[in-house]
Amino acid sequence: xxxxxxxxxxxxxxxxxxxxxxxxxxxxxxxxxxxxxxxxxxxxxxxxxxxxxxxxxxxxxxxxxxxxxxxxxxxxxxxxxxxxxxxxxxxxxxxxxxxxxxxxxxxxxxxxxxxxxxxxxxxxxxxxxxxxxxxxxxxxxxxxxxxxxxxxxxxxxxxxxxxxxxxxxxxxxxxxxxxxxxxxxxxxxxxxxxxxxxxxxxxxxxxxxxxxxxxxxxxxxxxxxxxxxxxxxxxxxxxxxxxxxxxxxxxxxxxxxxxxxxxxxxxxxxxxxxxxxxxxxxxxxxxxxxxxxxxxxxxxxxxxxxxxxxxxxxxxxxxxxxxxx
Amino acid sequence: xxxxxxxxxxxxxxxxxxxxxxxxxxxxxxxxxxxxxxxxxxxxxxxxxxxxxxxxxxxxxxxxxxxxxxxxxxxxxxxxxxxxxxxxxxxxxxxxxxxxxxxxxxxxxxxxxxxxxxxxxxxxxxxxxxxxxxxxxxxxxxxxxxxxxxxxxxxxxxxxxxxxxxxxxxxxxxxxxxxxxxxxxxxxxxxxxxxxxxxxxxxxxxxxxxxxxxxxxxxxxxxxxxxxxxxxxxxxxxxxxxxxxxxxxxxxxxxxxxxxxxxxxxxxxxxxxxxxxxxxxxxxxxxxxxxxxxxxxxxxx
Numbered sequence: 001x002x003x004x005x006x007x008x009x010x011x012x013x014x015x016x017x018x019x020x021x022x023x024x025x026x027x028x029x030x031x032x033x034x035x036x037x038x039x040x041x042x043x044x045x046x047x048x049x050x051x052x053x054x055x056x057x058x059x060x061x062x063x064x065x066x067x068x069x070x071x072x073x074x075x076x077x078x079x080x081x082x083x084x085x086x087x088x089x090x091x092x093x094x095x096x097x098x099x100x101x102x103x104x105x106x107x108x109x110x111x112x113x114x115x116x117x118x119x120x121x122x123x124x125x126x127x128x129x130x131x132x133x134x135x136x137x138x139x140x141x142x143x144x145x146x147x148x149x150x151x152x153x154x155x156x157x158x159x160x161x162x163x164x165x166x167x168x169x170x171x172x173x174x175x176x177x178x179x180x181x182x183x184x185x186x187x188x189x190x191x192x193x194x195x196x197x198x199x200x201x202x203x204x205x206x207x208x209x210x211x212x213x214x215x216x217x218x219x220x221x222x223x224x225x226x227x228x229x230x231x232x233x234x235x236x237x238x239x240x241x242x243x244x245x246x247x248x249x250x251x252x253x254x255x256x257x258x259x260x261x262x263x264x265x266x267x268x269x270x271x272x273x274x275x276x277x278x279x280x281x282x283x284x285x286x287x288x289x290x291x292x293x294x295x296x297x298x299x300x301x302x303x304x305x306x307x308x309x310x311x312x313x314x315x316x317x318x319x320x321x322x323x324x325x
Numbered sequence: 326x327x328x329x330x331x332x333x334x335x336x337x338x339x340x341x342x343x344x345x346x347x348x349x350x351x352x353x354x355x356x357x358x359x360x361x362x363x364x365x366x367x368x369x370x371x372x373x374x375x376x377x378x379x380x381x382x383x384x385x386x387x388x389x390x391x392x393x394x395x396x397x398x399x400x401x402x403x404x405x406x407x408x409x410x411x412x413x414x415x416x417x418x419x420x421x422x423x424x425x426x427x428x429x430x431x432x433x434x435x436x437x438x439x440x441x442x443x444x445x446x447x448x449x450x451x452x453x454x455x456x457x458x459x460x461x462x463x464x465x466x467x468x469x470x471x472x473x474x475x476x477x478x479x480x481x482x483x484x485x486x487x488x489x490x491x492x493x494x495x496x497x498x499x500x501x502x503x504x505x506x507x508x509x510x511x512x513x514x515x516x517x518x519x520x521x522x523x524x525x526x527x528x529x530x531x532x533x534x535x536x537x538x539x540x541x542x543x544x545x546x547x548x549x550x551x552x553x554x555x556x557x558x559x560x561x562x563x564x565x566x567x568x569x570x571x572x573x574x575x576x577x578x579x580x581x582x583x584x585x586x587x588x589x590x591x592x593x594x595x596x597x598x599x600x601x602x603x604x605x606x607x608x609x610x611x612x613x614x615x616x617x618x619x620x621x622x623x624x625x626x
Contacts, residue, residue: 036425038432083613090367090424094562095612098555102605109598244432251429293443300436307430308419 008273010157016269017164018226022242023249023261024171025219030247031256032179033211034191035084038093039100040246043073043219045238046103048227049113055131056122062134066224073220077212084212085205097240108235118234119227135228160229167225168262171218175258187211241296245272248299251306254313263314271302332590334466339584341466341476345541347580348479350553353534354560354572355486356527362503362567363516363523366416367428370435371531371557372550377438378404378532379539379549380446386453393474400536401529408528412520435551442547450544471540478537483573486530490569495522503567555601559608565618575618579604 025043029035051069054060060068083095107113114121114129122129139156146154146162178184189197190204198204227233249268253260272295306313357371368374381403385396411434419430455471468476490496502509502516510516531550538553539545560579564571586595586603595603611618 036428038428083609086613087616090428091562091612091616093425093428094367094558095609098558098605098608101555102602102609105602105605241436244429244436247429290444293440293448296436297440297444300433300440303433304415304430304437307422307426307433308415311422311426 010161012269012273013161016265020168020265021222023246025215026246028211029215032187036089036093037096039096041238041242042100042103044223047073047220047223052119052131056129070220073216077216080212081209104235120232251313254315257315260315338466343581343584345475347577349534349537350560351573351576352530354557354576356530358561358572359523360527369431372554373435373438374531375535375550378535382536400532404532405525405528408524412524452544475537475540556604562611
């Protein structure tokens, strides 16, 4: 593929924006409330599956199916409240990653969810199930409107790009305000010293639950946008590595800088997609079919190196780093 | 009548399989629990150490056609060397970074190892040079040659490791540090220097476990160890973090329970594809209600 092909980079931008949303959801839970969720991708999976199932099997309107998907993610957030209150960081990390793998495993094996083929198999092997019938005309109408404004650059991916990044931008502004509000300050106090915050009469558990719910909403939204962007999905689209992409985005930008998330997301997008184009030696030894492995190898390597050398990320402050605890 | 006899022999077969799988989980879980308890690393790359062992064994057994014992020794040495190398290059310089940070690092390390194997060895399923169709009748169960070898390895390795932990100075030292680091330190134990031995044991056992797992499964690919990572973490928690005997026992129990749960007279039997879900549920419930493990006593974790 041509490195200068704008259509490709628009797609990369969409993906980066959606991962950015996932990273923002993680930010609320991990950077603000100090809860290391290693199974964050479960929010995406649950919301996407709920939405697709309701549209395909119950003929629910897409909007309400989407709302239900986010509600399912919120329910998962509340469910996570039980281990989050009981468990210390490391145990919570393992419990959450096991939980997300359980969701992926069940969706691979249940007939209801279409098994390993995913959303297209939700009506059984003889039907081709789709949940995007109502979405296509909507995104086309946006594209038509954008075409008036910016000309032929506007494609459906371009519309999606605008939609995702406007959503991300608005949410970033919202969370920045939240972080500076009294609510955000209590959250920070809890992250730094739970007992101290509790001794001042703050209801620590309620705040943690609020962070889990907020993370669930944004994570669920990321899952629904992702499902709409790719059109069909399967359990393989919700691999545990996705959670660690979100961590990498947080670390790239700065673990405790909410406005650094888009920077991290763009860097991650370039890093992740850029490997498709690097064809000089020794990378030329790797054929295109194996590039996916190379990409994951590089993601892992960057994660290790960043954590080792600059865990606070590009813009973070080391003193505020909860990872040191 | 015939059916009852059949169910009985099926149960014996499941218990045998469960003990072999349990021995694999016990040996790797033991390494993981020592690493977690002594080195304060929840090693998310442990499964990939196993996979690497399986591929070294493949290289020795198939590519260079050495005999199985040489292949096993070579595997154990190679994975121990890898574990020690990563300890000195990466994990030791970063000690004290906090459990979550180190977990993220081992997640990244696992990604690197796994995908490097995909690139170098390819994604096609591999199998060892064992006759997969031959059957050996042991009287109570009938096993394939590969299962016999893993059975022998399990019967030798588990008691040997238990004896090492119980009676040798190194075993006692490791258990002491895992149990109470401060107390061990003021008794004159070099709690930093012991890391080398912990990683030798953990790496060697992960390599052996990986090769055994590959043998039991028949075919394997670079996801081999990652697929059982959560079972290993379950074993660690089941036995109580840092509790070496707990991990050995926990591994054997988990292996047998998971196999026997598929036995039809047992509530109709759990369908095999849901076996891992049983493991996940056990792990989550344990973490929430008994994080100190089945043998552990409650204390601040």
